[in-house]
Amino acid sequence: MDATAKPLRIPPQMAVYAEEHRVFDILQKMVQNLLIDRPEDPIPYLIAHLRQDNDDVPRIFVLGPPASGKHIMAKLLSERLNATHLTPEGLLSNDVSAPVEEALSYKGKDQEIPDALWVRLVRERLAEVDCTKRGWVIEGFPWTREQGLLLQMSGTCPDHIVVLDAPDIVLIERNMGKRIDPTTGEVYHTTFDWPEDPEVQKNLVEPAGISEEETGRRLLEYRRNIPGILCAFSKIYKKINADQPCMDVFSQVLTFVLSKPRSLAPYTPRILLYGPPGSGRSLQAALLAQKYDIVNVSCGQVLKAAVAKKTKTGLAMEPYIENKQQVPDNLALRILRDRLSRLDCAGRGWVLHGFPRDAEQAALLSDAGYIPNRVFFLDIPDDVAIERLSLRMTDPVSGERYHSLYKPAPRVEVHERLRQNPADSEQQVQLRLDMYHAGAEELEEFYPDVIHVNADQDPYTVFEFIESCVVKPHPKCVPGELPSP
């Protein structure tokens, strides 16, 4: 490359725009669909695809051994996500079309329906408008690896596969209590899900194949096939323990299907860490900066650096810092803005901590055009914060820092000469904690997607959690519901 050429500067608004509107994902989906369907004329096809606007609809398989609760999970999911709920049996009974008749004729002759035909049935049903518009949840399909591969080859791939699992003994026992309402086809259970309506109770019948031997046979069949299926969909499935109360299983399933896969979209992390004193903001910021090569912007440090450099704003701030007063917002913001607008921050991303402290400062920051895309609240109880800070001591001779609980001084004479930073005294810490509590609530309201981190853990555990949230995109929101905090 010509080193004398002017470096190509891309306006930062473009990156922000692309990220906010997920331009990359839109275009990626367009190319993906083009390649799957390879239409003769791509332009009208793309127009139709964009009109459909169904990139985000749920596409889910719910798999699991007999009696693991597939049906209930799929039903709850489809109700919650407003998607179409499909079952293999339902496919055969609902509509009358050529493949359905073909399948029924196999069934009439007591033969197995071939995999290819199943796949055609499913594909045809999924192409219908309710599935394309609202998304779909299919339970219990595919049940062989071949079906899975055929589906993939024909271009149908779910976004999530929920695999329910429980020990065999639980499943066999559970299956024995299964009852079916012959009129509606609903599934009930003698102990776990007994209908309240006596009319329904009277009608219930024992379905076929719930005996121990029969269940055992089906389980064996399932266990033989499931590794192959999961191998075909290795990146998108999650195993969930079904031997828990129904609602617990459901909440886990829902969290999983709302998560989004990692996107290849170019993305510069703009992280904001917020927490009480002693919650480990600086440490986490340093770890993030080190691992992801982003710029660690500590508000306090930046302000002090400006004062030391004797810049104009720095000199204006000096009296405040010397008297340990809070620096006025506009001065602090000016200095921060200088730092964040430098090329390294724009190109590599930043992790900011120590600012903003309340909603007013946060508003100033976003007015200046610096909107973080991940906001973390490091939560610790007050007494932990006090314990972490007020017991910190420094050895004036060696400069080493000690903590009476976590890192006591090695020898008595060292212990005796330890001195405490006046800012770490219990009153001071309490003062800073009060300031934190004053701002925390409104700040949480200000930022829509706050991620709460339990910071009262090992620093690396906290770091791993933060990392996972930085790398993964924000989860989807359930339609018609505000994102839960």
Next chain:
Amino acid sequence: MAAGRELQAEDYLRENRIMELMNNLTSLLLYHRPERPREFLITQLEKLKLARLADEEYPCLFGESNVDAIFGILDPSGQGYVTGTQYTEALKTLGVDVSNLPAPREKITHEVFKHDMILHLKKSSATFKI
């Protein structure tokens, strides 16, 4: 099998000039930054569809005035022509792939320059199978 499918996909992308289309759409999107990107893309594709029928007015970031402006920058003293190197650089600025073009002549007048630029722009925004 897998390799064959991959090749087919590549052929498809090349034949229909999907990558150029996506590049153009992305630049349009990032330049205009519309509130509703989906609707914007639909409009652009509709325009492209119409332009294909009429063979004019392709959706493109640069217009005639931009070409004139570039010529003005390259020829500040008003000689009325630019050199071959300047001509190639101008094409690069407009986002045209210059690797397969024949070497341009020494002196290029304003008319030729404008005509060529517009032709190239049209070619690079006519992203469909011919």
